[in-house]
Amino acid sequence: MLFRSILMRSIWLHPQRRPDPMANREELLIIRAARAGTAAAQLALGKRYLFGGSGLPQSHATALHWLEKAAENNQSDAWMLIGAHVPFEVASNTGNALRVAFWYERAFDGGIPKAGLVLAMLVLSCWNRADHSLRNKAMRALQAAAEAGLSDAQWLLAQQLGMQGDGFAHPAGTRQLPAGQQIHAAIEWTTRAAKGGVTDA
Numbered sequence: 001m002l003f004r005s006i007l008m009r010s011i012w013l014h015p016q017r018r019p020d021p022m023a024n025r026e027e028l029l030i031i032r033a034a035r036a037g038t039a040a041a042q043l044a045l046g047k048r049y050l051f052g053g054s055g056l057p058q059s060h061a062t063a064l065h066w067l068e069k070a071a072e073n074n075q076s077d078a079w080m081l082i083g084a085h086v087p088f089e090v091a092s093n094t095g096n097a098l099r100v101a102f103w104y105e106r107a108f109d110g111g112i113p114k115a116g117l118v119l120a121m122l123v124l125s126c127w128n129r130a131d132h133s134l135r136n137k138a139m140r141a142l143q144a145a146a147e148a149g150l151s152d153a154q155w156l157l158a159q160q161l162g163m164q165g166d167g168f169a170h171p172a173g174t175r176q177l178p179a180g181q182q183i184h185a186a187i188e189w190t191t192r193a194a195k196g197g198v199t200d201a
Contacts, residue, residue: 024055039073060090083107083115097122113148116141151196158189
């Protein structure tokens, strides 16, 4: 078990350097092609790590690595998969939240509400480093995700609406609302989040 744990940590830290020992022949060929820069292979490898099965274990971190490579090579399915399936906890551990936020922005633009929630969370995590246009885009995406019925987005939106002062993020247009209306909106989103199963709401 200790050897397996060390081996998996090495794969996670250096997913581009060493194939999984459980990989079958077909997967080894895909790994080699992905390392060589073949976009289709990078996308295929990212999918296999994203969903697991066959000879490769499920690993969202390794999947994100290869899907980002594929996205950089203009594979639109790659950023759509990132936006739909890679959670904030994984994206935020890449060391560059703003870089990876770009793929969630594209996925959100492609029609994935969940990507809007993660985009907002990533931008909020490095608010002072994000430019004004990205801040506004992230808050619009958060509101769209909340309106799409995502309870976690509803709760985060309620929290942002409930915050006062220029140091906090506000969804586009809400800063001009009278205080009473803003509080009412925060309560409404909190109620919807609670009904959606958010226990902290």
